[in-house]
Amino acid sequence: MNSVLETPRLRLRPWTAADRVPFAALNADPRVMAFFPAPLTKPQSDALADRCDALVREHGWGPWAVENKANGAFIGLVGLHVPSPLLPFAPCVEVAWRLAHAYWGQGLASEAAARALRFGFETLGLKEIVAFTTVGNHRSRAVMERLGMHPAGQFEHPLIVRAKCEISAAALASGVVPSHNVTTELKDIEYIRNDAQRARREFGYLRMWSIHPNQIVPILEAMRPDFSEVQAAAEILIAAQDKDWGPIQHAGKLHDRASYRYYWELLERAHVTGMDIPGEAKSRFFV
Numbered sequence: 001m002n003s004v005l006e007t008p009r010l011r012l013r014p015w016t017a018a019d020r021v022p023f024a025a026l027n028a029d030p031r032v033m034a035f036f037p038a039p040l041t042k043p044q045s046d047a048l049a050d051r052c053d054a055l056v057r058e059h060g061w062g063p064w065a066v067e068n069k070a071n072g073a074f075i076g077l078v079g080l081h082v083p084s085p086l087l088p089f090a091p092c093v094e095v096a097w098r099l100a101h102a103y104w105g106q107g108l109a110s111e112a113a114a115r116a117l118r119f120g121f122e123t124l125g126l127k128e129i130v131a132f133t134t135v136g137n138h139r140s141r142a143v144m145e146r147l148g149m150h151p152a153g154q155f156e157h158p159l160i161v162r163a164k165c166e167i168s169a170a171a172l173a174s175g176v177v178p179s180h181n182v183t184t185e186l187k188d189i190e191y192i193r194n195d196a197q198r199a200r201r202e203f204g205y206l207r208m209w210s211i212h213p214n215q216i217v218p219i220l221e222a223m224r225p226d227f228s229e230v231q232a233a234a235e236i237l238i239a240a241q242d243k244d245w246g247p248i249q250h251a252g253k254l255h256d257r258a259s260y261r262y263y264w265e266l267l268e269r270a271h272v273t274g275m276d277i278p279g280e281a282k283s284r285f286f287v
Helices: 016-025 043-058 109-122 138-146 160-173 189-201 213-224 227-243 255-270 279-286
Strands: 008-011 063-068 074-081 094-099 249-252 254-255
Touching: 008 074, 008 109, 008 254, 016 043, 016 074, 016 094, 043 063, 043 074, 063 109, 063 189, 074 109, 074 254, 109 138, 109 213, 227 255, 227 279, 254 255, 255 279
Parallel strands: none
Antiparallel strands: 008 063, 063 074, 074 094, 249 254
16 A cells, blocks of 8 residues: 655655654643643654554555655644544544644645545545544634534543543642632623533532633532531541641541642631631641
């Protein structure tokens, strides 16, 4: 199977050793990686290039290296990929792209992705090819629209959920109050409140950034502890203090210093905002 695809301006081809340096540069660019968890280090970028190269060489298709035919420069990756089986619409094949910032705004992602789609449908005989991105990634969404793709709704990527939980846990373990990033909704108060409640209850964040006055009240309401949480926090911290802050069990769950920091932040916020604190906890921690 031919693993090199041509467009008027681009060549989609297997990877070479020379691609690693410019690929690492674009993966380290905050503009390119704005909607990914974080920029990549050089070893991380090289490992990704190795995986892409192996897929293209093994199957004859995959995330191809993209070359500018005018000057032979490597400009990024575009191609087909089988994403995580954890996605709600898996199994599937996705079309994906990631170009260096210098090549944005020239229609190159659309040109290369259209060629990859044609290969997928005509050569591989695929019945469906998907693409996905974050709600706020308007550039990628515009590429999808230019390709004739239609929105099929929103979903939460399982790896993002895991990353959010890991960030919150790491912050608490380091004695840092975890703050969730902003919601882009500005008008729908219930939507904003639901985002904040999920950040608080599902991911363990204790604060959330706001970017509009409409967001302040629902975020504060969602982040405010309720009495049952305060009661549990008091019981857990009292038991932990009695055990010299070693691990304890409470209500059938194991707790350690990371969760103590979480419950301490919760109890302290309840105290500062004037909520009732159980008597023993108040005498131990706030007198």
